[in-house]
Amino acid sequence: MKLSTKGRYGLRAMLDLAMHSEDENVSINSISERQNISENYLEQLIAKLKKAELVNSTRGAQGGYSLAKPMEEISVGDILRALEGDLNPVDCALINGNSQCSDMDCCVTKSVWKKISDSINDVVDKITLRELCNDSKELEAKNIKTNSGCKL
Numbered sequence: 001m002k003l004s005t006k007g008r009y010g011l012r013a014m015l016d017l018a019m020h021s022e023d024e025n026v027s028i029n030s031i032s033e034r035q036n037i038s039e040n041y042l043e044q045l046i047a048k049l050k051k052a053e054l055v056n057s058t059r060g061a062q063g064g065y066s067l068a069k070p071m072e073e074i075s076v077g078d079i080l081r082a083l084e085g086d087l088n089p090v091d092c093a094l095i096n097g098n099s100q101c102s103d104m105d106c107c108v109t110k111s112v113w114k115k116i117s118d119s120i121n122d123v124v125d126k127i128t129l130r131e132l133c134n135d136s137k138e139l140e141a142k143n144i145k146t147n148s149g150c151k152l
Contacts, residue, residue, distance in 0.1 A: 003080065003084060004084060005041075006045060006048075006083040006084060007079075007080045007083050007084045009035070009037050009041065009042075009045060010045045010048070010049065010079055010080075010082075010083040011076060011079050011080065012035050012037070013031050013035060013037065013042055013045055013046070013049075014049065014054070014055075014067075014074070014079050014129060015129065015132050015133065015136065016031050016034055016035055017031065017055065017065060017066070017067060018067055018071050018074075018129045018130075018132070018133050019133055019136065020034075021064075021065065021066040021067060024062070024064070025058050025062060025063055025064030025065060025066050026064045026065050026066065027063075027064045027065075028042050028043055028046065028064075028065070031065075045083060046065060048082055048083055049079070049082055049083070050068075051082075052078070052081075052082035053068050053069075054067070054068050054069070054074055054078060054079065054082060055067065055068055056068045067129070070130075071128060071129040071130040071133060072128050072129075072130045073128070074128060074129045075124065075125045075126070075127060075128055075129075076124040076125075076127040076128075076129075076132070077121060077124035077125040077127075078125075079129075080124055087117070087120050087121060087124065088113070088117045089113060089116050089117060089120070090113050092110055092113045092114070
């Protein structure tokens with residue numbers, strides 16, 4: 001399974017938002033500059049994240065974006081599914097809950113796809129934005145000591 005730029009950039013944008021929106025709303029422009037992602041593309045990603053109720057928007061002079069929930073309540077899985085759709089490695093009737101597969105009773109590999117899908121979902125659902133923020137702060141502290149830069 002390979003994630004598209006939607007998932008990768010969207011996760012970076014959400015992490016940036018989590019790290020910078022605790023005290024004030026964050027503009028698309030500031031995320032764009034810090035993450036080197038086009039503003040137009042970010043707007044599309046943020047719209048999907050807003051629709052999934054992961055991001056709030058505020059209009060006006062103090063406007064911008066903020067997390068819709070506490071960092072501890074937003075998982076990597078929530079973000080990736082909002083941007084990529086399901087995270088299943090294959091289209092399989094068993095995984096997708098569609099029993100309309102003609103090979104369902106004799107498919108030997110369906111258990112493989114189900115286990116892979118369950119494993120992926122289990123991992124991404126256990127990692128929260130809070131954990132990623134903590135990891136990022138640790139990396140930042142380590143990199144300050146060695147004078148090296150690190151992207152989210």
